Amino acid sequence: MRVEPAPAPFWRHDLTHCLHTTAGALLAARGLDPLETLGAGWGFRFVPGEVRREEYYFPGHDEDLFAGLAPYHPVSSRWHRPGDAEQGWQQVRDALVNGVSVAVAADNFHLPFRPAYRDVHTNHLMAIEGFDDETGEVFVNDPVPPSFRGTIPLTALMAARDSGNPIAHDRDLFFTANPIGNRWLEVTIGADVPEVDEAFVARVVGSNAAGWLDGTTGPVLTGLAGLRHFLDAAVEGFAEHPESVDEVFVVGGPMLAVAGLHADFLDRAGVRFGDVRLRELGRAVDRVAHHWSALRIAAATAREDRVAAVPGLRQRTAALLGDQEAVLERMSLVAA
Template sequence: MRVELPGIRHWRHDLTGCLHVAMAVLLQHRGLNPVEVLGAAWSFDHRPERLRREEYYFPGGEDDLLAALAPYHPLTSRWHSPADATAGWLEVRDAVAAGQPVAVSADNYHLPFRPAFGDVHTNHLITVYGFDDELDIALVIDSVPPRYRGPLPLPALAAARDSGNPVVHDRDLFFTGQPIGNRWLEAEVTGEIPAFDRDFVRLAIERNAAALHAAEPAGRYAGLAGQERFLLDIAGELAEGSTGAIDETFVVAGPALAVAGLHAEWLAHAGRVLGEPRLLESARLVERVAHHWSAVRIIAGAARPDPAAAAGSMRSRTRELVADHVRALESTRRAVGTTALAR
């Protein structure tokens, strides 16, 4: 039997990673615009005890990853954790045969089309959209450069999905030590998708502002105050010579970077659709925040040899990031005719 689902297309935003890429492929298959759906929310909410060493980690997405990514849309997702590799493939095969592409966790070490093949272990996310039983292949798509779409031998996919994702040498950083576990994810649309109009754009911006300015809950880093406190706490640990929080910083900064970058794209798209140039100006300010998060990742990634030397850079970058975040947030609110919130 051979199945190849239609409507599978590459999608890529330069500041996002495999998480947004895989979700975009699933959304496009359902006729949705990934930018309009995945770019609407802009928040920060980190609970250290829930951190997972995965390239597709997203704060708040432990139970429903897609709902956390797109909180303003009727979407849901569910992780499946099969008993073993055989059960894992049969579950994925059944879902695809029923017309549903799915995202699967995989170790890049075992994927021939990834640059890390045979070299570096890491916890990645790709999409399965078909299979051929006679040829013993799955059809997969991965738009993270160098992008690939096409056949993957089932033994290679099984090895990637069943990997323990071990830390073997000093190149196995950030997304290792978390077994892959043959996990796969299905997504579902549960209601009517809202129109991408002025009312929706205003509502999303208002909700983003409310969440970012809300009082910080106990036991977590949330909102504008929380992200500033998180980064300053990291700087404090680095100043003491500790490397313990470097991986956490790199992992947390990834979704923060992606969310800001995609929200900037969402604002620019809204500005063009609505004919509102002020949203285009806001988009540039939000993109600036995204690039601050890119710098945070670079600082963390380079901090291991001399963490104390990185502390000053982390503190100064934090000041700039927070100031630009406030400026961008106020700009988006002004663009839709609302009163700016004071910091």
């Protein structure tokens, strides 16, 4: 039997990683615009102690990743955790036969098209669009650079999905020591997809601003108050706790991605509706996104001398929070 992928845009955004590119691939295949769907929401939600060594980690939304990615759309997802590799492939194959593309967790070490092939272990996410029983191949959609859309042997996919994802040497960083477990994501899209008109954009900006301003510092960290608490705790404990390096890097990844997407969402809306205020707001959000990029790099390169890195991290977090506050003032004015 052969199931071929349906024609769909090959989508990615420069500031995102495998979670958002995979979501974009699956949403585009179902007729949704990835930027409008994934770029509307912008906030902060973090449960202390929940950081997982996964490239597709999204703070506060472990069991329903897509609901966290698209809070203004009827989109949800749930993890399936098969008992073994054979059951894992059969479940994915059944979904594909029923016309549903899925996302699978995989170890890049076993994927022939990834630069990390046979070199580095890491916990990755990608879309599977079809298969060919006769040739023993599966159709993969992975826009993460170097960007691949084509076939790989089913045996390679099963090895990647069944991997223990070990730390084998000092290059296995951030997303290792967490077995893949043949997990795969089932995505559901409801019927009431909103129209992205001026009223929708106004509601999004107002709701996002309220979420940032109504923050909490425990037990769940949310909004600006929660973000400040998270960054202050991370910097103050950076020298003493080696795990702080991974925490800042892993949490910062989705924060960078979401801010970058939201910036472009606002810019597109500003162009479409002739509203310069939205375009200016988008530029301000983009500035916050690039603070996250700098902060992640600073943390990741400080593993060997965390004490010396603390003053610079304090400066970077202060700059990030300062621009975040300025954006919130602008958001409140635009929403009003």
